[in-house]
Amino acid sequence: MDNLDQQMNELNELKDLMNKLETFNSNEDFSVPSFDEFKIETKFTNNSNNPDPEYAKVGDSGFDLRAFISEPITLKPLERKLIPTGLKFELSTNTELQVRPRSGMALKYGISVLNTPGTVDEGYRGEVGVIAVNLSNEDYTIQPGERIAQGVIMNVVGQSISKLVRVNNLSETERGEGGFGSTGKQ
Numbered sequence: 001m002d003n004l005d006q007q008m009n010e011l012n013e014l015k016d017l018m019n020k021l022e023t024f025n026s027n028e029d030f031s032v033p034s035f036d037e038f039k040i041e042t043k044f045t046n047n048s049n050n051p052d053p054e055y056a057k058v059g060d061s062g063f064d065l066r067a068f069i070s071e072p073i074t075l076k077p078l079e080r081k082l083i084p085t086g087l088k089f090e091l092s093t094n095t096e097l098q099v100r101p102r103s104g105m106a107l108k109y110g111i112s113v114l115n116t117p118g119t120v121d122e123g124y125r126g127e128v129g130v131i132a133v134n135l136s137n138e139d140y141t142i143q144p145g146e147r148i149a150q151g152v153i154m155n156v157v158g159q160s161i162s163k164l165v166r167v168n169n170l171s172e173t174e175r176g177e178g179g180f181g182s183t184g185k186q
Contacts, residue, residue: 040092040095040153041092042089042090042091042092042095042097042153043089043090044087044088044089044090045087045088046086046087047068047086047087047088047127048066048068048084048085048086048087049068049086049145050066050067050068050085050086050145051066053065053087053151061152062100062150062151062152063150063151064102064147064149064150064151065085065087065099065128065130065147065148065149065150065151066085066145066146066147066148067083067084067085067130067142067143067144067145067146067148068083068084068085068086068087068144068145069083069084069142069144070144071144072141072142072143072144073141073142074139074140074141074142075111075132075133075134075139075140075141075142076134076139077134077135077136077137077138077139078133078134078135079133079134080114080131080132080133080134081131081132082129082130082131082132083129083130083131083132083142083148084127084129085127085128085129085130086127087127087128088125088126088127088128089120089124089125089128090125091120091121091122091153092122093122093160094122094155094156094157094158094160094161095122095153095154095155095156096119096120096121096122096153096154096156096158097119097120097128097151097152097153097154098117098118098119098120098151098152098153098154099113099116099117099118099119099120099128099130099149099150099151100113100116100117100118100149100150100151100152101113101116101149101150102147102148102149102150105148106135109134109136109138109140110134110135110136110137110138110140111132111133111134111135111136111140111142111148112132112133112135113130113131113132113133113149114131114132114133115131117152118130118131122158128151130148130149132148132149
């Protein structure tokens, strides 16, 4: 299907939608679903002795991930280690769990998550680990139960929504192939 055919299909779909909107009877009972009806449920197991993950405050995007270790682990400068959490998740369709650094640890101690954000796919059922890295010039010791990262549940456009299509050429844009600072500093 060429670009013109695709545009015509999209235009026809838009016309169909407009026709449906025109026939909508505003006198009919119509209620907006409550926010609770849109909430997703994320199931988890906790095989550690640490508290269950939870959103600490109203409006928080993430929840803490804690080190499930039996003894302290010291990270030397620029060293990285996989730190277990004891947590396994069952994510809802079209979501992922992102493993992100904790801002306070990054600022105060130079501790981060190496592949940030780390992605846990919806089909993965194994234990979530945190690839912790010490970006400081000092040793840092992770204690058992320490909050070492945060988890954020995100909506994603994955294979159930997106289809990858190989083409010979891509459409042109104003930006084109400009990247990595091409828009300047100021």
